[in-house]
Amino acid sequence: MNQHIRVRFAPSPTGPLHIGGVRTALYNYLFAKKHGGDFLLRIEDTDQTRFVEGAETYIKESLDWCGISYDEGPEQPGDCGPYRQSERKDLYAEYVDQLIGNGRAYYAFDTAEELDAKRKEAEQQGTKFSYGPKNRDDLNNSLHLSAEELKVRLENEEAYVIRFKTEAHKTLELHDEIRGYIEVDTEVLDDKILFKSDGMPTYHLANIVDDHLMKITHVIRGEEWLPSLPLHVSLYQAFGWEAPKFAHLPLILKPSGKGKLSKRDGDQLGFPVFPIEWIDPASGAVSAGYREEGYLPETLTNMLALLGWNDGTDQEFFSLEEMVEKFELSRVHKSGAKFDPEKTEWFQHHYLQEQPVEDLVDQFLPILASNDVYPEKTYVKEVVATIKERATFVSDFWELSFFYFVAPTEFDAKSAKKAWKNDSEEWMRALIGKLESLEDFSKDKVQAEVKDWINTQGLGFGKIMQPLRLSLVGAMRGPDVFHIAASIGKAETLSRLHFAMEKLS
Structure with missing residues (x-):
């Protein structure tokens, strides 16, 4: 690719950013970086009725947390700003005038009531009303008005919209970088509204003009925009501009594979569909985010990259960095990708293991403090290094390691039934005698001495090891029992054994 690649992610600030949007941003970012290009963020806020307070900040914070940094955007201006459509509204009128001037757009004065009547009429005839090449000459618009008649209606401030004039009897040949060639008969298209009399462009016009002025070379967006492709390519042709290349990404599907992934799926099945927590400014309702649920950003980007x-x-x-190096649009799939919450946790487990132990300790310390435990940091580091491979989230650490910090006050009934036999008290008393005699209470020394003692007594290991584990942990789980004993120390090990004998015998 010889041209300088420029791509954009252009969300609307109408609420939280769905992970499908994050994936779109990610693919744009990977494509730009792969080819040494620019990745832009543009906020498409022309529809002020749907604008939600805080949504733009949320979008930027989400991308920032995921490590998807943009080269140009709000608060990061380049030569093609401003990067919010609401700040660009003065420039769209001249472009719509251009289309009217070259006969590719027209004024439509149809009232809501008139259009409603047409829709009902079509329904009665078993068809669907569409404003376009087949019927526009019979509707209330400027196509059959003289220049003088049009001038009078505009001077009288009659409400209007400006519609695109779709070329009739034409076959559009379109190309999608993922889906290949697509042919569309213009007769099935309608004349979309480009401009409203309130002076605001619709999405379609603003999007095309902005992409052109921002020198966008590739439009990489969700599959839901595929039906807009004929209009967008037609608009480029109407302006006499070279169109960018288009690539429409596959849908992210529900775990069942039936239909598009929604917030409701996440609520029902217990996983987030937003990158970071969203608090609805109107209702105060809180929607879970991957960040707050304890996932790492690497987990989310890796998982999303492989969805499609x-x-x-x-x-x-x-x-x-590896994704940037390997990413190719030609390897993006056409069909939808099933979201798999269990696979996401599998990625999370991997990336948690990759984290420096010091970072995990810093995240674990507040959890320890919330349990009224304030150990030395070096001790916590040793514990975390031992238990982290069993964990998927830092929030799992307490459940996996509490016995390193606090003695059990009760014993799991099922474990006790299995591990504590009629003669367990007698053997634990003998074990206490053995442990009391040890000067060196390091893991290796305790392990060697206890195993040797079990052998000389002619016992099966389970007879000693099971009640010992139960005494130290309170259940039949946890890492190496000699590691636990050495970590908590001789006095605490003996104390727990005495407590177990008192409670269980």
């Missing part, structure tokens, strides 16, 4: 793309190998773990 792979590099042609069996590799599953990719850093952002």
